[in-house]
Amino acid sequence: MQSRETYHRSDSSHSVRRQKRPAWRQHLVLTERGVVGGIRGGSAFFVHFFGCSIVLATGYVLALSLMQWVAVVLSMTIVLAAEMFNQALRAIVVDPEDGRIAPQAAKALGISTAAVMMTILGGLIVVGMIFAQRVSHFWAE
Template sequence: MAPSSVHSFHPIPVEASPGIGDMSITSDQLLPSPDSTPRRPAWRQRLVQAERGLAWGLRADSVFFVHFFGISIVLAAGMTFGLELWQWVAITVALTVVLSAEMFQQALKLLIRGLGAAAGDEAMRALSIGTAAVLVACLGSTTVVAVVFAARACELFGG
């Protein structure tokens, strides 16, 4: 795979023409100095990091496909029930909490995997706590969604 950043260049020897002598071009000669390279504003750099993190997080584990399947069912049911604005807001917040907890869990897994054999019992306990946090977020989200749909069903069908 090709390097993703221009800063990963290595000196590349260039064959010289006969009579010119030995010559090589280094990455310092190919790249502009760091001072002349345009820098992104801090807010834009954070957006780039967030986009990369989101992509890496979603690709890291297939559990997100399960979450997105559940979210699609909730969205379809919400449209069918004709939810009000405040109900959509409650459901959106609940689902966002679950996805955020799952992203933090992915980050924790990645850090522990990076430790390798150095990861001790504390790291495994931290991973268990992170998994429990995702479970709590899922249970809370499920409760919010169930209450919203139950309230809407009572409004629609009288009860």
């Protein structure tokens, strides 16, 4: 069982008793903060979400099967996760005051950006193959 801790507010003499969050709940809070920080961290997510909305709408129109949806959603998830890793690395290596990057850090950032591009290309190939198969199925009818 989690222990109770007393948190003292520095702006007043009152002490506030709160339970410490359970580990699973703290993990969810950190996850939410990470997702929000990652999305707000760069404009690349706007492009990714715009592309995802186009892919989802096209998949709906083409009436994808369950396994095709699984492949499409997995491809989109991998791309978004790779972009979040890239944003996390960028937050570590880029100096927030002047934007400078150390030479070794620049190399790591370049590799992470290339990894994002590889996941995007792989996702485009998978989604393109699925959509091409569905379109050819419609033309065959």
